[in-house]
Amino acid sequence: MKALAEYALDVGRHEGATYIDVRIIDQQYQHIQTKNLTVAEFNQGTSSGMGIRVIASGGWGFASTQKLTKAAIFKTVREAVAVARASGTCLSQPVKLAPEPVYVAEWVSPHLVDPFSVSTEEKLELLFGCAKTMLAVGGVTLAVGSLSFIREVKYFASSEGSRIKQTCIRSGVGIEANATDKHDRQRRLWPNSFGGQFELAGWEIVQRWNIKDHARRIAEEAVELLTAPNCPKAHKDIILTGNQLGLQIHESCGHPAELDRALGWEINFAGFSFLTPEKLGKLQYGSPLVNLVADSTEPTGLGSFGFDDEGVAAKCTYLVKDGLFSGYLSSRDTAHLIGEKASGGAMWAESYAFQPIIRMTNISLLPGIAGSLEDLIKDTEDGILFDTNKSWSIDGRRYNFQFSTEAAWEIKNGKRTRLLKNASYSGITPEFWGSCDAICSPEEYINWGVPNCGKGQPMQTMWTGHGAAPARFRNVQVGIATSD
Amino acid sequence: MITEIKAKQIVETAVRYARRKVDAIEVTISGSNIATSRFANNGMTQNQAPITEGIAVRVILNGRQARLSGESLSEASVRALIDNAIIAVKLLEKDDGLEPIVANKGRKKAAVSRFDRATAKMSALDRAREVQKVIRVAVAKKLIASGVYASGETFRAIGNSAGLFVYHRETSAECSITMTAPDSSGWVKAHSVNAADINVRALAESAAQKATLSANPQEVDPGRYTVVLEPAAVLDLLGALWYSFAGTSHVDKLSALRGKLDKKVFGGNISISDDVTHEDQCGQPFDGEGMPRQTLSLVEEGVVASFVYGRRSAASMGVLATGHGLEQPSAMGDYPVNIVIAGGETSVEEMIRSVDRGILVTRVWYVREVDPTTLLITGLTQDGTFLIEDGVVKCGVKNMRFNVSLIEMLNNVLLLSPAVRTAGEEALPAVVPAMKVSGFNFTERTLY
Numbered sequence: 001m002k003a004l005a006e007y008a009l010d011v012g013r014h015e016g017a018t019y020i021d022v023r024i025i026d027q028q029y030q031h032i033q034t035k036n037l038t039v040a041e042f043n044q045g046t047s048s049g050m051g052i053r054v055i056a057s058g059g060w061g062f063a064s065t066q067k068l069t070k071a072a073i074f075k076t077v078r079e080a081v082a083v084a085r086a087s088g089t090c091l092s093q094p095v096k097l098a099p100e101p102v103y104v105a106e107w108v109s110p111h112l113v114d115p116f117s118v119s120t121e122e123k124l125e126l127l128f129g130c131a132k133t134m135l136a137v138g139g140v141t142l143a144v145g146s147l148s149f150i151r152e153v154k155y156f157a158s159s160e161g162s163r164i165k166q167t168c169i170r171s172g173v174g175i176e177a178n179a180t181d182k183h184d185r186q187r188r189l190w191p192n193s194f195g196g197q198f199e200l201a202g203w204e205i206v207q208r209w210n211i212k213d214h215a216r217r218i219a220e221e222a223v224e225l226l227t228a229p230n231c232p233k234a235h236k237d238i239i240l241t242g243n244q245l246g247l248q249i250h251e252s253c254g255h256p257a258e259l260d261r262a263l264g265w266e267i268n269f270a271g272f273s274f275l276t277p278e279k280l281g282k283l284q285y286g287s288p289l290v291n292l293v294a295d296s297t298e299p300t301g302l303g304s305f306g307f308d309d310e311g312v313a314a315k316c317t318y319l320v321k322d323g324l325f326s327g328y329l330s331s332r333d334t335a336h337l338i339g340e341k342a343s344g345g346a347m348w349a350e351s352y353a354f355q356p357i358i359r360m361t362n363i364s365l366l367p368g369i370a371g372s373l374e375d376l377i378k379d380t381e382d383g384i385l386f387d388t389n390k391s392w393s394i395d396g397r398r399y400n401f402q403f404s405t406e407a408a409w410e411i412k413n414g415k416r417t418r419l420l421k422n423a424s425y426s427g428i429t430p431e432f433w434g435s436c437d438a439i440c441s442p443e444e445y446i447n448w449g450v451p452n453c454g455k456g457q458p459m460q461t462m463w464t465g466h467g468a469a470p471a472r473f474r475n476v477q478v479g480i481a482t483s484d
Numbered sequence: 485m486i487t488e489i490k491a492k493q494i495v496e497t498a499v500r501y502a503r504r505k506v507d508a509i510e511v512t513i514s515g516s517n518i519a520t521s522r523f524a525n526n527g528m529t530q531n532q533a534p535i536t537e538g539i540a541v542r543v544i545l546n547g548r549q550a551r552l553s554g555e556s557l558s559e560a561s562v563r564a565l566i567d568n569a570i571i572a573v574k575l576l577e578k579d580d581g582l583e584p585i586v587a588n589k590g591r592k593k594a595a596v597s598r599f600d601r602a603t604a605k606m607s608a609l610d611r612a613r614e615v616q617k618v619i620r621v622a623v624a625k626k627l628i629a630s631g632v633y634a635s636g637e638t639f640r641a642i643g644n645s646a647g648l649f650v651y652h653r654e655t656s657a658e659c660s661i662t663m664t665a666p667d668s669s670g671w672v673k674a675h676s677v678n679a680a681d682i683n684v685r686a687l688a689e690s691a692a693q694k695a696t697l698s699a700n701p702q703e704v705d706p707g708r709y710t711v712v713l714e715p716a717a718v719l720d721l722l723g724a725l726w727y728s729f730a731g732t733s734h735v736d737k738l739s740a741l742r743g744k745l746d747k748k749v750f751g752g753n754i755s756i757s758d759d760v761t762h763e764d765q766c767g768q769p770f771d772g773e774g775m776p777r778q779t780l781s782l783v784e785e786g787v788v789a790s791f792v793y794g795r796r797s798a799a800s801m802g803v804l805a806t807g808h809g810l811e812q813p814s815a816m817g818d819y820p821v822n823i824v825i826a827g828g829e830t831s832v833e834e835m836i837r838s839v840d841r842g843i844l845v846t847r848v849w850y851v852r853e854v855d856p857t858t859l860l861i862t863g864l865t866q867d868g869t870f871l872i873e874d875g876v877v878k879c880g881v882k883n884m885r886f887n888v889s890l891i892e893m894l895n896n897v898l899l900l901s902p903a904v905r906t907a908g909e910e911a912l913p914a915v916v917p918a919m920k921v922s923g924f925n926f927t928e929r930t931l932y
Contacts, residue, residue: 033815035736038579040815044572045540045553045565061608062532066555076535083519083531086608090616092527120575128577141737144815180737185857265524268630268662268671269909271849274931353534393850393885395864400885400930402862404854422855426885426928457632458520480927481854481862481887 004068005157008052011077013159017054017061017084019097020077021158021310024050024068025352028116033146034127036135040144051352052080053310055095057088060333062355098335098343100312102161107306109168110299111202115149118203123147126212127175133215134177139223142178143215146195147171147206148451162311170302170463172198172451173206177219179226186225186421188218188406192243193389198449198463199300221407224419231408231423233479237383238425239376239472244405245365246448246466247389252429253285253292254363254464256398257319258455259328259344261358263337270455271396274429275325277338283325286433289368292320294329296345296361301465302449303363305348309356312345319363323434331358350460357456362447364467368439373470376440383411384478386423391481402426404481424481432473440469485515485639486537486557488651494557495643498541502566503645506573508544508585509566510644510773512811513537513557518636518656521611526619526629531608542812543569544585547578549813579813583795586774588647596652596761596769599637603655603679606635614684618661621688627695629688631661635679642774652768657682658907662867663695667932668880670694671847671867673716675907677766694846694868698880703929704871706884710842710898711924712835712872715906715916717845717865718825723911724853724861725890729758729782730808731797732817740859740891744788750894755826756783758792758808764905764915765822772811780806782820786895794818827917828900835899835920837875843924844870844877848886851910859890863910864930884926896922 005022012020030044049066050073061084065076088094127145134143149171156164174196178187191197191209199205240248256273260266263277275283286292295316296304307313310332318326330344348359370376377385386405394401408423409416447467454461486494495511502509515537522530539562540553550573554565614633622629635657643649657679663670670691674682713721725740733739741749760769760777769777773795781789793801794809797817808818836844846868854860865883872878901918 035815037577038581039576039813041813042550042572042576043553043813047538047555049536049555051534059528060531062530062534064532064534064536066536079533083533083608086521086612087528087531089609089612090523090528090619092525120572124575124577178736178738180742183857185738263525264628264630264664265522265529267524267664267669268522268632268660353536355530355532357530391852391854391862393852393862393864395883395885395930395932396849396866397930397932399932400864400928402885402887402928424854428931457522458518458634477928482860483927484925 001155004073005155007070008050008073008077009157009159011074012054012081015078015081017056017081019055019159021053021156022050023309023352024155026153027150027351029150031148032123033144034131036131036143037128047351049352051349052077053355054080054084056081056084058094059084059087059091060095061087064353095333096336097332098341100332100343103307103311103313104163106165109200111169113203115171115203116151130175130211130215134219137216137219137223139179140177140219141180144176146174148195156307156311158311164307164311166306168200168305169202170198170200171202171205172196173209173211175211175215177222179222181226184226186222188222189388190214190218192448194450194452198302198451200302200304201300225407225421228419228421230482231420231479233483235475236478237380237472237474238476238478239380239383239385239470241387241470242444242446242468243448244386244389245468245471247392247450248403249292249363249365249466249468250450250464251392251394252398252401253319254360257329258358259330259334259338262328263334269457274397274399279325280338281326284323285320285325285430286323287436288323289439290320290323290433290436291366292363293318293366294344294346294361294363298362298447298465298467301362301447302451302463303361303465308345308347309349310347312343315345317344329358329360348462350462354460357460359455359462360453360464362465362467364447365439367442367445367469370438370440372444373440376438376470376472377411377416378414380411380472381413384423385409385411385416386425399428401429402481422482425476425478426480427476432476435474435476436471437474438472440471444469485517485637486513491641491651492643492649494562495641495649497559498562498566499645501563502543505570506543506545508645510542510585510642512540512642514640516636516638518634518638519608519611520632520634521615522632523615524630526622528615533608541565541569543573545573547582548573548576549579549582550576551813581796581800583799585644585646586648598654598677598766600655600678603635603657604637606679611635617684618688621685621692622663625692627663627665627692629661629663634658640768648774650770650774654766659684659687661688661691663691665695665699668695668698668701669867670698673907675913698868698870701880701882702871704881706926706928708923708925710839710920710922712832712839712842712844713919713921714832714846715904715918716847716908718916718919719906719914720848720851720908720910722890723851724859726820726823729791729820730818731791731793731801734791735797735800740856741788747788748786749788749891750783750786751897752786753897753900754783754786754894757781757824758820758822759824760822762822762824762915766913767821771807771809773809775805775807775809777807792818792820821912823914825903825916827903830899830901832901832918835918836872836877838920839872839875842872844872854887860887861890862887882932883930885928885930886925887927888925893921898922
């Protein structure tokens with residue numbers, strides 16, 4: 001691995017590249033999905049190859065190969081340089097990299113049990129056990145379970161001297177109960193939407209999330225939703241549980257704080273951002289309670305790593321501090337464009353076959369002092385509690401959003417009352433975060449993994465994490481989606 | 485890229501190795517060398533030329549199946565993949581719904597050629613020249629251009645121990661452009677198997693015109709409007725509809741069209757087919773198991789006429805498979821991927837002239853399903869939204885969020901344009917018309 005990387009760097013120098021970095025990545029993955037009492041998907045496999053990124057004639061070039069032979073690498077490096085020289089024919093300005101220390105390091109993500117060491121029988125027994133529990137609830141028409149695991153070994157070498165090996169294990173677990181009658185269809189997932197909860201961890205997260213103990217409850221809730229009333233159209237105080245708040249953070253803070261968006265680089269596909277550079281340090285993004293960080297060092301966070309994909313060490317930076325817009329997710333080639341001296345360390349690629357782009361790491365809302373979720377409900381006179389995402393949409397600059405959740409509960413005089421279905425809420429990002437008046441305490445804080453963040457052309461799917469404790473927002477529009 | 489002869493050799497070698505170890509084996513080989521040149525702020529920002537190839541083996545043994553995938557096509561690697569698949573399949577539960585692999589019934593090769601040598605040979609410099617054309621238009625009009633130009637080829641081969649072998653090789657060229665002005669933007673996208681079909685300068689001019697015309701956008705109140713939806717808007721709005729035609733969505737009771745076969749669900753002017761052979765379509769003429777894709781009428785004059793089935797969902801529903809299965813095993817099961825919506829004879833300009841007060845929508849953004857029962861979707865307008873008054877485009881307007889039932893929308897279509905090949909960002913490319921639709925429900929404004 002190391003010798004091939006050195007060879008690629010040598011060829012790149014010989015071909016005239018002024019900067020070269022190489023990522024050699026081996027991935028092993030397994031995805032199991034059950035539907036009722038059958039295995040709907042059993043896919044496992046491996047992926048390995050080399051991605052080569054160069055600067056030549058002032059422009060970026062990238063090429064990749066899965067053939068790790070000298071002949072293939074020679075050809076691929078030459079292609080990357082040719083691509084960079086083509087970029088050089090239509091640049092608005094040459095690429096400039098922020099300085100970064102040279103690292104020679106090895107990093108392994110924390111994990112207790114290698115998920116690939118756990119037998120397939122044990123995994124299927126767990127999923128089928130949950131399916132039986134869910135199907136035993138009258139009215140459940142489809143019970144789904146899934147387990148996903150990926151081990152990634154990545155070797156990074158740059159022409160500046162960094163040599164970094166990282167091993168990361170990511171695991172995901174989730175169950176889903178669907179209830180369909182003649183007129184309606186409802187569902188409940190646990191622990192989170194998008195296939196469940198994902199963390200930078202091993203099999204231990206499957207044990208910790210204890211899906212068996214939640215199977216009956218979500219099945220009963222899915223059936224109960226069929227006859228629940230629709231969420232009314234009104235302005236209400238709302239409480240978001242942690243998993244819904246995680247996605248709210250993702251869409252309305254994480255994405256707009258990506259500096260490539262704010263510079264217009266993603267406007268053609270992923271979109272632009274209202275957090276443009278002239279607002280840095282000036283815009284009141286939220287209430288003074290709102291502190292949002294980008295933290296790639298958070299243990300078990302799905303968006304954690306030792307180093308990003310251009311060799312920048314993991315770090316924690318404020319995006320919003322005491323409600324004020326304070327920072328960006330950035331890279332070595334964008335930092336200087338806003339006068340920063342160093343990268344924010346947020347460059348990541350889906351695999352060796354993609355050029356890294358700016359991605360979220362763990363974008364998290366720091367916990368507050370409002371106690372537990374039950375304390376917050378007790379403190380709310382007339383509101384709605386929203387739980388687990390069902391639908392999400394936000395405009396191209398990340399102002400107007402509309403989310404709906406699988407379940408919601410009316411809150412009256414400090415008590416959780418009737419279940420509501422098809423519940424939605426909507427708003428304008430800075431107004432919404434400005435209305436945040438309570439955030440639960442650290443004991444309610446969980447880093448929620450979102451495994452399917454899409455960005456870039458061609459689109460890259462990436463892991464992100466969002467630490468959140470339930471929080472309350474005052475006077476929010478609810479129910480507009482299903483009102484007529 | 486792997487040629488048909490080489491792919492067949494790999495399949496045959498794999499089948500020979502596995503023949504005495506498993507009841508059946510299916511081998512899928514695929515690859516891509518599509519390169520993408522990205523530009524923004526009137527300059528190249530990213531430029532990438534990846535090459536990927538992959539192989540997957542599905543083994544069937546004692547009523548169980550497992551799929552394993554890898555990237556090395558060497559004989560030793562393929563043998564190791566098969567050996568690991570055999571280990572895995574023995575650990576699984578028996579699958580009572582498992583269908584045997586597709587038999588070779590001496591099918592003729594489908595007459596679908598989607599390969600253009602010149603497109604396959606485009607270099608990074610060729611793509612850069614196309615990008616320069618866009619930037620020149622932007623600079624001349626004092627606008628900012630962003631977008632992509634991508635080109636290359638893909639292939640897919642499927643073979644199995646029942647003697648089936650199918651191979652498809654296809655080229656692809658794609659250009660999308662966003663032109664921005666201080667308070668407005670315009671967007672356009674085109675995709676073809678032949679790069680010569682993509683007139684980049686004309687696309688750039690079109691996006692620039694949208695940006696210029698929508699400058700100084702006015703606010704209009706949310707509410708129900710008559711809208712003229714350009715084809716890209718129609719395509720991305722209807723993306724949430726297609727899974728309801730998938731057989732597996734009926735088996736799982738997830739389809740919004742459950743119990744609606746042969747019933748009139750949509751307006752009488754709506755007819756939809758799935759037709760891989762259509763000259764403006766793209767993609768391989770076989771499904772994930774190698775079954776030939778059939779051309780099907782999905783909706784005839786508003787009546788739901790048929791659904792699409794892979795072999796598993798077809799067996800569950802007691803019907804014949806239509807060649808729309810995904811690679812097995814698959815939770816999603818099947819999907820219609822070659823949508824063609826029958827068009828009408830009214831041009832977009834004529835539609836605009838017929839509107840007293842309404843909204844012209846270039847495209848939609850971030851469309852998501854809100855209620856799967858009514859196919860209620862939400863999303864926003866983007867990159868060229870205009871107020872129509874007294875039959876003329878009066879001004880650009882700020883973008884708005886909509887919440888619309890697709891079933892209701894397809895009952896409110898007043899006029900259709902001729903159908904054209906259309907590419908969007910929320911759904912697979914398809915052949916769709918522009919539509920004039922009444923009662924389109926805008927629920928909120930945004931700030932730009």
